[in-house]
Amino acid sequence: MAKDVAKDVAKEAPAQQDLAVAEGSAQEPEEAFEAPERGSADELLDAGADSDLDAMRHSAAHVMAEAVMDLFPAAKLGIGPAIADGFYYDFQLPRALTPADLETIEARMTESSKADHPFVRRELPPDEGRAFFAERGQPFKVEILDDLAARAKAGGSPMPPTSLYEHGSFVDLCKGPHVASTGKIGPFKLLAVAGAYWRGDEKRPMLQRIYGTVWESQEDLDRYLWRRAEAKKRDHRRFGIQLDLFSFHDVSPGSAFWHPKGQRIWRTLEGAMRELQERRGYQEVSTPILAEKKLWQQSGHWDLYADNMFKVISEDHTFGLKPMNCPESTFIYRSRLRSYRDLPLRLSEFGRLHRNERSGTLSGLTRVRQFIQDDAHIYVRPDQLSAEIEGLLGEVREAYSWFGLEPRFAFATKPDKALGDPALWERAERLIQETLDRTGARYVVKPKDGTFYAPKIDIYIDDALGREWQMATVQVDLVMLPERFDLTYIDEHGQPQRPIAIHRAIYGSLERFIGILLEHFAGALPMWVAPVQAVVISIADRHVEAADELAGVLRARGLRVEVDRSDSRMQNKIRVAQEQKVPYMLVLGDREVEARTAAPRTRAGEQQAAEGWDALAERLAAQAAQRSVN
Ligand SMILES: [Zn+2]
Numbered sequence: 104m105a106k107d108v109a110k111d112v113a114k115e116a117p118a119q120q121d122l123a124v125a126e127g128s129a130q131e132p133e134e135a136f137e138a139p140e141r142g143s144a145d146e147l148l149d150a151g152a153d154s155d156l157d158a159m160r161h162s163a164a165h166v167m168a169e170a171v172m173d174l175f176p177a178a179k180l181g182i183g184p185a186i187a188d189g190f191y192y193d194f195q196l197p198r199a200l201t202p203a204d205l206e207t208i209e210a211r212m213t214e215s216s217k218a219d220h221p222f223v224r225r226e227l228p229p230d231e232g233r234a235f236f237a238e239r240g241q242p243f244k245v246e247i248l249d250d251l252a253a254r255a256k257a258g259g260s261p262m263p264p265t266s267l268y269e270h271g272s273f274v275d276l277c278k279g280p281h282v283a284s285t286g287k288i289g290p291f292k293l294l295a296v297a298g299a300y301w302r303g304d305e306k307r308p309m310l311q312r313i314y315g316t317v318w319e320s321q322e323d324l325d326r327y328l329w330r331r332a333e334a335k336k337r338d339h340r341r342f343g344i345q346l347d348l349f350s351f352h353d354v355s356p357g358s359a360f361w362h363p364k365g366q367r368i369w370r371t372l373e374g375a376m377r378e379l380q381e382r383r384g385y386q387e388v389s390t391p392i393l394a395e396k397k398l399w400q401q402s403g404h405w406d407l408y409a410d411n412m413f414k415v416i417s418e419d420h421t422f423g424l425k426p427m428n429c430p431e432s433t434f435i436y437r438s439r440l441r442s443y444r445d446l447p448l449r450l451s452e453f454g455r456l457h458r459n460e461r462s463g464t465l466s467g468l469t470r471v472r473q474f475i476q477d478d479a480h481i482y483v484r485p486d487q488l489s490a491e492i493e494g495l496l497g498e499v500r501e502a503y504s505w506f507g508l509e510p511r512f513a514f515a516t517k518p519d520k521a522l523g524d525p526a527l528w529e530r531a532e533r534l535i536q537e538t539l540d541r542t543g544a545r546y547v548v549k550p551k552d553g554t555f556y557a558p559k560i561d562i563y564i565d566d567a568l569g570r571e572w573q574m575a576t577v578q579v580d581l582v583m584l585p586e587r588f589d590l591t592y593i594d595e596h597g598q599p600q601r602p603i604a605i606h607r608a609i610y611g612s613l614e615r616f617i618g619i620l621l622e623h624f625a626g627a628l629p630m631w632v633a634p635v636q637a638v639v640i641s642i643a644d645r646h647v648e649a650a651d652e653l654a655g656v657l658r659a660r661g662l663r664v665e666v667d668r669s670d671s672r673m674q675n676k677i678r679v680a681q682e683q684k685v686p687y688m689l690v691l692g693d694r695e696v697e698a699r700t701a702a703p704r705t706r707a708g709e710q711q712a713a714e715g716w717d718a719l720a721e722r723l724a725a726q727a728a729q730r731s732v733n
């Protein structure tokens with residue numbers, strides 16, 4: 104149970120999901136791949152080949168290992184599982200691999216694939232299996248077998264036979280599955296080499312990990328390579344520097360320093376959500392970042408999530424920085440007696456949260472230690488649940504439409520280990536599903552994927568590159584807050600009753616949301632979010648005064664405007680504004696100043712007809728006021 108709870112707690116805000124890139128400095132983002140570390144013998148032996156495609160990917164890893172052994176006969180083999188979009192294999196080699204090596208390895212892999220060697224499974228008695236790898240000088244394989252033997256001995260069970268897979272001259276310790284033969288491996292490409300500690304342990308040897316990708320068709324491979332190249336170009340950390348939005352510094356790893364323009368994006372998103380929330384009857388609250396250990400003990404975080412919390416000791420009391428807002432929200436609920444007439448009570452909070460992610464896993468805005476959620480806790484009577492969910496789905500749709508995104512939903516139902524009254528679960532699940540159906544939401548059901556205290560609705564989007572992102576969740580909490588914090592309301596008969604608590608975030612982590620927006624729009628944010636909506640460009644020094652005047656006219660309409668008063672040439676100023684992804688460039692020369700007009704040029708390069716200043720200001724302000732992609 105403990106592990107599940109920790110997982111659920113961590114799941115509440117999927118703030119820590121990775122982008123296609125990870126780790127590395129802001130200037131030169133390094134490629135990284137979604138590949139969880141493997142430490143235990145079982146993990147090391149897991150080929151990750153749960154589907155046909157993954158079996159092909161894992162098979163490509165064997166073929167790559169064969170090619171590496173050809174080049175470096177003394178190579179020591181680590182492991183080579185299938186991972187998302189591809190595979191890797193870890194090697195201990197006499198020297199560092201070069202890009203030329205990857206080409207050579209690829210060429211040998213192609214030969215092996217053409218030879219169409221069958222993959223053949225073989226079993227050896229345990230001691231022969233160990234001797235087999237010991238003779239071949241493969242200490243990492245021997246170590247895995249020794250671990251398995253030790254575990255079998257401790258458990259009093261016999262050591263199973265050693266399972267091998269063989270193709271051509273290459274033999275590996277492997278449980279499979281594999282494709283029938285090397286000829287069944289589709290078009291592939293080797294992508295990168297990175298260092299990886301054996302068993303993910305920094306005290307063990309650093310191996311060289313070669314990543315590759317393989318697909319069923321050339322078309323699939325091409326599409327993947329395009330997506331990868333495009334994702335690199337769109338890396339939000341590049342835009343952080345290029346657009347002067349945010350930076351990261353060693354003094355506070357995993358916490359963004361927001362520059363003025365980044366903060367403008369932030370405030371614009373926050374303002375839009377606040378406006379929606381006020382319209383929908385939310386009441387905004389603010390609770391402390393620092394709270395005593397006893398609160399986290401009551402909420403269960405201290406037992407299950409303490410490793411992920413930052414702790415502070417003061418005057419002999421231990422405090423934790425809040426990793427989520429939920430427990431403190433209940434103090435406001437309980438600050439007075441609540442009647443059935445007070446519900447639903449919608450308490451929203453832009454809460455600043457801290458989670459102690461390991462420094463090695465931090466990455467840009469998407470894997471951070473400090474972030475702010477557009478969080479809310481809604482306390483409802485059971486009979487209000489359906490209408491509330493319907494309202495929430497509408498909020499989600501509206502907010503995502505501001506960015507031209509269409510949310511998809513996944514309905515996650517009761518897990519095997521769940522707390523609370525089964526009848527209440529059943530009723531809540533039925534209501535949620537009926538609401539999803541009634542509102543015509545696009546959704547899938549994920550059986551048993553709810554948290555132990557709540558069925559939930561996860562929200563997904565697909566970005567411009569076709570990548571799927573899990574954004575935020577709506578959790579219908581039947582047990583956690585209501586029971587642990589003893590929440591009640593007085594019903595129409597004067598009896599105390601338990602409310603249901605709904606946890607919901609729509610953007611989720613603002614940091615992560617901004618990172619995703621920057622990549623989705625390749626930095627060219629919609630007009631209403633753009634930190635600078637127009638730049639006034641003076642052709643010569645004598646136009647600067649008029650440029651300031653025009654900027655004033657635009658600012659009076661609420662537009663975010665800058666004047667480029669540098670002494671560079673007009674073409675250069677336009678280029679700079681385009682690199683800054685500013686929606687409008689307004690060029691002023693003698694003619695325009697005289698006529699008090701400006702000819703707008705869009706960031707897409709469209710030259711628009713000259714307009715008088717007031718008309719222009721009115722038109723741009725109307726466009727900026729619309730929360731849409733325009
Ligand atoms: Zn295998």
Ligand SMILES: [Zn+2]
Binds near residue numbers: 606
């Ligand atoms: Zn919550």
